[in-house]
Amino acid sequence: MSAAQDASGIAVRVFDWVGLAARLFLGYTFITAGLDKLPHESTTQEAVFGYQLLPGSWLHAYAATLPAVELVLGIALVLGIFTRSVAVLLALGLCSFLMGISSAWQRGLSIDCGCFGGAGSTTNPHYLEHIFRDSGYLALAVLLIVLRHTAVAASTYLFGRRS
Amino acid sequence: MTAVSATAYVVLVCVLAAAVLVGGVFYVRFELRTRVQPPPSWAMWLGYAVVAGVVIFGAARVSYAVLDLPVGPPASTAADAR
Numbered sequence: 001m002s003a004a005q006d007a008s009g010i011a012v013r014v015f016d017w018v019g020l021a022a023r024l025f026l027g028y029t030f031i032t033a034g035l036d037k038l039p040h041e042s043t044t045q046e047a048v049f050g051y052q053l054l055p056g057s058w059l060h061a062y063a064a065t066l067p068a069v070e071l072v073l074g075i076a077l078v079l080g081i082f083t084r085s086v087a088v089l090l091a092l093g094l095c096s097f098l099m100g101i102s103s104a105w106q107r108g109l110s111i112d113c114g115c116f117g118g119a120g121s122t123t124n125p126h127y128l129e130h131i132f133r134d135s136g137y138l139a140l141a142v143l144l145i146v147l148r149h150t151a152v153a154a155s156t157y158l159f160g161r162r163s
Numbered sequence: 164m165t166a167v168s169a170t171a172y173v174v175l176v177c178v179l180a181a182a183v184l185v186g187g188v189f190y191v192r193f194e195l196r197t198r199v200q201p202p203p204s205w206a207m208w209l210g211y212a213v214v215a216g217v218v219i220f221g222a223a224r225v226s227y228a229v230l231d232l233p234v235g236p237p238a239s240t241a242a243d244a245r
Contacts, residue, residue, distance in 0.1 A: 092214060099225045100225075
């Protein structure tokens with residue numbers, strides 16, 4: 001094996017472990033977000049209502065579904081099952097969160113983002129901070145989409161393919 | 164940000180949405196071309212269509228909300244009323 005192939009192999013392995021770190025961090029974050037919201041559906045409804053983007057008839061379904069979806073996607077990421085598909089869904093979700101937060105800021109609303117529980121109006125919304133934070137999460141999700149496989153993924157053992 | 168920049172905000176959202184849609188087309192084509200065992204192309208394009216639908220809906224809904232000020236009562240009033 002040539003030196004170039006050696007270097008390439010090492011780089012692939014490094015990216016595998018970087019992908020694992022991104023998976024665990026993002027998975028943990030979404031599991032936390034899901035668990036924070038899951039027992040408090042009415043609070044989540046109020047948070048979603050605060051954005052004034054969805055019709056009232058959608059609030060219940062959205063508030064009931066979102067925490068469960070976050071939890072399932074977070075667990076799938078931690079385990080490394082369908083990593084890239086999960087990352088695509090998370091990237092979509094993060095884009096929607098970013099649009100919600102930035103549009104609330106643009107419209108002059110003063111609301112708690114409700115990302116990890118909490119809801120309602122606030123005198124000191126941290127929109128810019130939330131936008132930077134979610135952009136960082138989005139970058140990690142995109143990284144997981146771009147990387148074709150990560151280290152220690154359950155898909156490798158379950159389906160015999162690297163995920 | 165203020166209401167004055169609503170148009171600029173909507174333009175930015177639309178440009179980003181368009182970039183995501185165009186990037187998605189390249190991504191799907193790249194995946195189909197380079198993967199050793201790619202999924203069926205119809206499945207990839209179906210997935211793309213779902214994602215594109217979500218992106219277009221999100222961009223349209225946010226644009227509508229931003230341009231159509233004021234949208235409903237202030238959040239605090241609405242929350243108190245509930």
